[in-house]
Amino acid sequence: MTIDSTDEPDPALLGRVFRRLRQHRKLSVVQVAEALGMPPRTYTNLEAGNARIHFERIKRFAAFADVDPVAMQTSTMFGSDAMAMACCENKLMMINLxxxxxxFDELGDGIGDLDSRTIIAGFDQLKAGLIAAARKPDPFAENWTASKRSSVVAWGISIKSLLSRKNRPPP
Incomplete structure (x- = not known):
């Protein structure tokens, strides 16, 4: 996967992301259209790639379908719906954001003082840890994630509780 540098997300690709996630969640067009406050025909056009889709609509869909809105948006940058499908259960991209x-809340403008090599090394460590965890799931982490599922379900409701210091599992 490579990042596509187009300015506008591809409506056909984003429509496919909506359709695949809707089907994965076994939701009907009518259910999703009602949740998004639009006629079913308009929603069908959205899935067909015949409509521009703003992030607010992605967030509403993600909250209703319990999927990762950031992964949906990121999928368009990668030119594939694979990221949205892979992250729909664990909300990886939303948690990353x-x-x-x-x-940023902690460092503010001090983020600019971080050396690129330090950032790359940190992400390499994180990536290695996530790869190891994916290959050998940790029951504690699975139970912790399950207990926080309701916080992750809807974007913007109490999502901050997922990452608050008091709710973090020990390292």
Whole structure:
């Protein structure tokens, strides 16, 4: 996968992301259209790639379908719906974004003082840890994640609780 540098997300690809996630969740067009406050025909056009889709609509869909809105948007940058499908259960991209928000809250403009090599090394460590965890799931982490599922379900409701210091599992 490579990142596509187009300015506008591809409506056909984003429509396919919506369709695949809707089907994965076994939701009907009517159910999703009602949740998004639009006629079913308009939603069908959205899935067909015949409509521009703003992030607010992605967030509403993600909250209703319990999927990762950031992965949906990121999928368009990668030119594939694979990221959205892979992250729909664990909300990896949303958690990543919220972690970056916490980092900014902590460091503010000091983020600019971080050396690129330090950032790359940190992400390499994180990536290695996630790869290891994916190959050998940790029951504690699975139970912890399950207990936080309701916080992750809807974007913007109490998602900050997922990453608050008091709710983090020990390292």
């Amino acid at each position: 919220l972690s970056m928000e916490e980092l």
